[in-house]
Amino acid sequence: MSLLDLSLICKQTRELAREAGKFILEESKKFSSESIETKGKHDFVTYVDKGSENKLVKGLQRILPGSGFIAEEGTYEKRDRPYTWIIDPLDGTTNFIHGLPPYSVSIALMEKQEIILGVVFEVVLDECFYSWKGGNAYLNEKEISVTETKKVEDTLIATGFPFTNYDRLDPFLHSLKYFMMNSHGVRRLGSAAVDLVYIACGRFDAFYEHNLNPWDVAAGAFIIKQAGGKVSDFSGGNNYLFGKEIVAANSNIFDEFLAVVKNFMIS
Numbered sequence: 001m002s003l004l005d006l007s008l009i010c011k012q013t014r015e016l017a018r019e020a021g022k023f024i025l026e027e028s029k030k031f032s033s034e035s036i037e038t039k040g041k042h043d044f045v046t047y048v049d050k051g052s053e054n055k056l057v058k059g060l061q062r063i064l065p066g067s068g069f070i071a072e073e074g075t076y077e078k079r080d081r082p083y084t085w086i087i088d089p090l091d092g093t094t095n096f097i098h099g100l101p102p103y104s105v106s107i108a109l110m111e112k113q114e115i116i117l118g119v120v121f122e123v124v125l126d127e128c129f130y131s132w133k134g135g136n137a138y139l140n141e142k143e144i145s146v147t148e149t150k151k152v153e154d155t156l157i158a159t160g161f162p163f164t165n166y167d168r169l170d171p172f173l174h175s176l177k178y179f180m181m182n183s184h185g186v187r188r189l190g191s192a193a194v195d196l197v198y199i200a201c202g203r204f205d206a207f208y209e210h211n212l213n214p215w216d217v218a219a220g221a222f223i224i225k226q227a228g229g230k231v232s233d234f235s236g237g238n239n240y241l242f243g244k245e246i247v248a249a250n251s252n253i254f255d256e257f258l259a260v261v262k263n264f265m266i267s
Contacts, residue, residue: 006116006117006132006133006134006135007132007135009063009064009109009117009132010117010119010130010131010132010135012063013060013063013107013109013117013119013130014119014121014128014130016055016056016059016060016063016107017056017105017107017119017120017121017128018121018128019055019059020052020055020056020089020105020121021104021105021121021123021126023048023051023052023055024048024052024090024096024103024105024123025123025124027047027048027051028048028096028099031046031048031096031097031099033097035047036097045073045093046090046093046096046097048090048096049072049073049089049090049093050073050089051089052089052090052105053071053072053073053087053089055089056071056085056087056089056105056107057069057071057085057087060085060087060107064083064085064109066081066083067081067082067083067084067085067109068080068081068083068084068085069084069085069086069087070084070085070086070087070214070215071085071086071087071088071089071215072087072088072089072213072215073089082111082112083109083110083111084109084110085107085108085109085110086107086108086109086110086115086214086215086218086219087105087106087107087108087215088104088105088106088193088215088216089105090103090104090105091103091104091105091106091191091192091193091194091215091216092104092189092190092191092193092194094190095190095191100190101122101123101124101125102122102123102124102125102189102190102191102194103122103123103124103190103191103194104120104121104122104123104191104193104194105119105120105121105123106118106119106120106121106193106215106216106218106219106220107119107120107219108218108219108222110218114133115218115219115221115222115241116132116133116222117130117131117132117133117222118130118131118132118218118219118220118221118222118223118226119219120193120194120196120197120219120220120223122191122194122197126140127139127140128140129144129197129200129201129220129223130223131222131223131226131227135226136226136227137200137201137223137224137226137227139197139200139201144200144201144202144227145200145201145202145227145228146199146200146202146205146224146227146228146229146249146250146251147202147205147250148250148252149205149250149252149253150252150253151253151256152179152182152183152206152253152256152257152260153182153183154183154184154205155183155184155204155205155206155249155253155257156183156184156185156187156203156204156205157179157183157185157186157187157204157205157206157207157208158186158187158188158189158195158198158199158204158206158207159176159179159186159187159188159195159207159208159209160188160190160192160195160209160212161188162210162211164211165211168210168265171264171265172210172264172265174264175208175260175261175264175265178260178264179260187204192207192209192212192216192217192220193216193217193219193220194220195207195209195220196217196219196220196221196223196224196248197219197220197223197224199224199227199229199248199249199250200220200223200224200226200227200229201227205249205250205253206247206248206249206250206253206254206257207246207247207248207249208234208245208246208247208248208257208261208265209245209246210234210244210245210246210265211244211245212244212245212246213244214241214242217240217241217246218241221240221241221246221248224248228250228251229248229249229250229251229254230248230249230250230251230254231246231247231248232246232247232248232254232258233245233246233247234247234258234261234262234265234266235262235266236258236262245265247261
């Protein structure tokens with residue numbers, strides 16, 4: 001696939017993400033809590049998630065016929081294709097339910113086992129973050145890059161709190177205490193996709209979380225790397241996409257930040 005093809009596909013994907021975002025925003029004005037379904041403890045889904053996913057799948061099939069899907073709501077799981085879309089139709093469902101931004105649409109394209117395109121659209125702020133293999137990283141047509149912060153003590157860190165699996169709650173709380181005492185602060189926004197692209201554009205310096213899924217991190221992690229940052233699992237390996245744990249930061253502090261996360265989160 002040529003760079004020109006990926007650039008065009010990224011443009012089409014951005015337009016589709018905005019369409020899904022428009023649907024989400026319109027539905028937010030009339031959303032009722034009576035329509036909430038429970039997938040598990042503290043894990044919710046709404047007709048808005050499903051409606052957004054349906055729009056995305058149909059649109060992405062038109063953009064790249066014959067491609068497969070790994071999607072949060074699980075309706076379309078065709079993973080044996082050369083090209084696979086990894087999509088979260090509404091990342092931050094709990095935020096959406098409570099009328100609290102941010103929430104986002106996240107779309108990544110994987111060729112075999114390599115992510116080659118990522119789009120994250122933050123619905124309420126109307127911010128579209130994107131990149132493709134061979135290109136730069138952008139926010140609404142403007143090129144972005146990670147921060148140049150050189151010490152963890154000077155960072156603003158993002159994370160996500162455990163909400164369905166509490167097996168590593170205690171070590172996480174210890175790590176949280178450390179970072180609260182040894183950084184500019186820790187933020188929890190409620191959308192991992194947004195956390196990640198905020199690193200890519202320099203709003204955050206670092207991020208870590210466990211018990212995440214591919215659709216939470218695929219697009220955002222790719223955009224970070226395209227913006228000059230680094231991403232790994234808690235061991236420093238590359239299994240962050242399917243390994244349910246991720247560390248991300250600018251290149252200057254990555255090793256120091258990873259060492260702290262590893263110390264607390266890997267027993």
